[in-house]
Amino acid sequence: MAGQSDVGYPAGMDTTPAVQACSPTAGRRERKKQRTREALVDSAFRLFAQKGFEATTVEEIADAVDVSSRTFFRYFASKEDVLLTFQDEQFTAMKEAFAARPADEPVITALRRASVSVVRACEDGEFGFDPERFGCIQHLMESSPAVFGSSLEHGQKKHAEMTRLMAERMGVDPATDVRPHVVAAVVNGVFHTAFELFSSDILGAERFSDVLSELLRSLEDGINFPAAAVETSSPS
Template identity: 55%
Template sequence: MSPTTTVEVTSLRERKKQRTREALIDAAFELFTTKGFEATTVDEIAEAVEVSSRTFFRYFGSKEDVATSLQLQQFLDVYSALDARPAGEPVVTALRHACVQVLRAYEEGENDSAQFACVTQLVQESPAVMARSLEMCTEQLDELSRRVAARMGVDPVADPRPKLVASVASAALQVAVRAWRETEPDEKVSDLADRAFALLEAGINYPAAP
């Protein structure tokens, strides 16, 4: 087999794996929406895609991992968008543009938008999903801190600012999602996030009441 053929076979195999993974995610979210998270089994998710439960576990460690897969992918997409921002752009501004860009891309995809609504509800309603989401977000905040530190040219261990920036950015997104769920359902999460980041850029050292 020539090197070119080997690359083509590998590429085909990887595309097939990606299609299977996406099919499992789609099937899982459809079942979560119709049956509820707790009532859905791994066997049912696998059966919907016509694969075995063993195949499911090659892609995901648990139902909770499927439920939070969209959140993980959003972090990865934000990293890519952040890397593409101009090198001299201030970190909060760069994060604002990166996060809003990713959110708007998901809002424009009908399937992604429905899954986003589903996962935000699951995080609120299922203790197991909330626990996995918090664990995953903590892991990714560490990675985001490292990327912010690299952008600032500082050591993320010695300098607390990258972790502070990453944590505040995460809080801004949480505020936006909560506002969308509880008080402003007609607004887009991306617009709410954009406004939250604008407040961060302006500074949040507000004066005390007189």
């Protein structure tokens, strides 16, 4: 037909993938995908809170949204991946907050202020974070070894990115300087130690962010503590 291309687009219309992606149809399709993804996340967290992580199946999560399990796996590799996606959002927010700290701020000080501010935002439901989801993850990490293990492994996979962030602020090359690697490894351990202390209620803190802040401040102050056997000289 005159005035039409062979694939049904008006003659002269640019049909390259980049332009098609900007079309109203593509925009609606992306919005629908985002709504489906968010509905699956809502369903998963609701069921995790009601039934526990192990007792919840992918089929139940999908059924609650009226989609198939196959559709679920288009968005997530596993039900663990739903939880890790929330942690990815936290990590992204932390990186942005860390980068926004004053350039002359020491690396641990900047990290403490950035990470504690993000965790408190999660606890308080600020900046788009859902406090109920954050609380659910905290509970599942206490009650489910599978969730705790997945979270630990996921954090370790971010070691390279953490090392890069530390090196960038320190102004050193991580290929030749071991300090960014040490800092990244220690900080990763601090996060998990903070969770263990918070779960055991050893410190009696009401908020995870308070425990994290205390541990990072201890690291910031320096952890090369003197041995108990060292005798202090008495005043003359």
